[in-house]
Amino acid sequence: MSEHRFTLDDTGTDMAPAAVRPSRYPHRLRYxxxxxAARTGPEGQTPHALSDLTxxxxxxxxxxxxxxxxxxxxxxERHRNEIRDELAGVPAP
Structure with missing residues (x-):
């Protein structure tokens, strides 16, 4: 057995709780x-339902x-590719 004993006492650490630390990943891409309510198209067209928009x-x-x-x-997809390039260290065009 090892002579070292590990304890869960972290009173001497300088790390902040996870809820306080800033996120290391600044993206959360979603639809x-x-x-x-609903939007209408140009004159003469029927209104578009919300299900058609994102x-x-x-x-x-x-x-x-x-x-x-x-x-x-x-x-x-365009923003997802920008995120991928950012994480890979590729400079933006």
């Missing part, structure tokens, strides 16, 4: 459905306006 948000501050699902997917 969200807008909460507004907002892309991220903890870094990205927040798109309500976009059609395909456009929201493109915005999501």
């Amino acid at each position: 969200e459905k807008p909460v507004a 907002v892309v948000t991220c903890a870094c501050g990205l927040a798109t306006p309500p976009l059609p699902n395909d456009d929201a997917r493109l915005a999501y």
Whole structure:
């Protein structure tokens, strides 16, 4: 057996609790459905339902306006690639 005894006494540590420490990962990319009633298209077109629109948000501050699902997917993928490049240390173009 080892002669060293480990204790759970951490009174001498300088680390803050996890809830207080800033996040090491500043992104939290997600899709969200807008909460507004419904939007109407140009004159002569039927109104678009909310299910046709998506907002892309991220903890870094990205927040798109309500976009059609395909456009929201493109915005999501573009930001996901930027996050990947940022983590890999690739400079932004």
